[in-house]
Amino acid sequence: MSTPVSARKPYQPKLGRSWWLKHNYYRLYMLREATVLPLLFFLGCLLYGLYCLTQGAAHWQSFQLFMQQGWVIALNLLAFAASLFHAKTFFALFPRVMPLAPAWLMISGQWLATLLVAAGLLLLFGGWL
Amino acid sequence: MSEYQLLLQRYDPEHDNEPRQQRFTVQGEHTTSVLDALLYVQQQLDPTLGLRWSCRMAICGSCGIMVNGIPKLGCKTFLRDYHAEILIEPLAHFAVEKDLIVDMTQFLAHLSAVKPYLINDYSGTQPHKQTPAQLAKYQQFSNCINCGLCYSACPQFGLNPEFLGPAAITLAQRYNLDSRDNGKAARMPQLNAKNGAWGCTFVGFCSDVCPKQLDPAAAVNQAKVESAKDFIISMFKP
Numbered sequence: 001m002s003t004p005v006s007a008r009k010p011y012q013p014k015l016g017r018s019w020w021l022k023h024n025y026y027r028l029y030m031l032r033e034a035t036v037l038p039l040l041f042f043l044g045c046l047l048y049g050l051y052c053l054t055q056g057a058a059h060w061q062s063f064q065l066f067m068q069q070g071w072v073i074a075l076n077l078l079a080f081a082a083s084l085f086h087a088k089t090f091f092a093l094f095p096r097v098m099p100l101a102p103a104w105l106m107i108s109g110q111w112l113a114t115l116l117v118a119a120g121l122l123l124l125f126g127g128w129l
Numbered sequence: 130m131s132e133y134q135l136l137l138q139r140y141d142p143e144h145d146n147e148p149r150q151q152r153f154t155v156q157g158e159h160t161t162s163v164l165d166a167l168l169y170v171q172q173q174l175d176p177t178l179g180l181r182w183s184c185r186m187a188i189c190g191s192c193g194i195m196v197n198g199i200p201k202l203g204c205k206t207f208l209r210d211y212h213a214e215i216l217i218e219p220l221a222h223f224a225v226e227k228d229l230i231v232d233m234t235q236f237l238a239h240l241s242a243v244k245p246y247l248i249n250d251y252s253g254t255q256p257h258k259q260t261p262a263q264l265a266k267y268q269q270f271s272n273c274i275n276c277g278l279c280y281s282a283c284p285q286f287g288l289n290p291e292f293l294g295p296a297a298i299t300l301a302q303r304y305n306l307d308s309r310d311n312g313k314a315a316r317m318p319q320l321n322a323k324n325g326a327w328g329c330t331f332v333g334f335c336s337d338v339c340p341k342q343l344d345p346a347a348a349v350n351q352a353k354v355e356s357a358k359d360f361i362i363s364m365f366k367p
Contacts, residue, residue, distance in 0.1 A: 009142035010224035010232050015287040023198060026284065029332045050336060093331060096347035 005094035034088045044077035130156045133208050138218040140225050155207035164192050164203030177225050179228035187307040190276030193220050194229055200338045201279035222287040239293050241317050243301035248312025263308040269302035270348050272341045279335035279345050285328055292328040295335040295345035317359045326352035
């Protein structure tokens, strides 16, 4: 008597590299993750500025001229918008990971803390307030 | 009555090498679910259509399918919410056995890997009491019906089938949070591992598709907090 042969032949679908283009939810997720890219540029500017500061007045002035260029301002504005978007998603996710208080309270508390820290830094370094 | 076109993904392991699509026309009224439509196709138009279903009331978790690319329970999805053509495929990221039937072996293995049951020394005959506050800690995560929709929504599971995945980690968290359970130490190695909670990147789509609103993404990321605590505590143990 021959052994029965299984008719099974499962089809295993493959998830290609473009999986994140399939759905709006995935695209938004990738956008959230991609906010780090303009932030890298901002960090580069910051490090360059610190380096110039240690090299004397001439370097510092060249750094200031560099920062005043239109494309540098545009990229830094993009980095600012990206970090605000990332903050919005992060603040919304945080109460779900650590449910310490009602979500609305934690979200508004985080924005308030961000505003206070930003205002404090502006007062300290900008002298604008 | 309105007319709908169902574009069904078909796969017959005895004849096909890869899935193909077949179009069916069905009539639907306000209360016609996608599952009703699929059963109409099976009973009236093509008896070879393979699909899983049981309760028809979003309790059993058997009729998970992709509707226009989004994981849904067929019984809880209604034709009235769609326009003329509806694309229906088997749950994503799982191997397809036939038509809309997928192989859930891996999913079930992940569920059992986290020891989803109470582990304790309690052997008394009296009820093991719990306060409402203790119940509230895990109750939300205990409503899982094991439908697997979250695995089809999770790209990390799609890329790496060894990833424990949303439902299994939620279940581990459900028992870890239960005051009657002492099995956390037995579950943490699974959660701490490379394919445990840290395999998640908080895409969050699992919570969006969960038909029981469990918020598995929250459970998985709470498990990351537990895993980090477990790691720090282990550094101070001899």
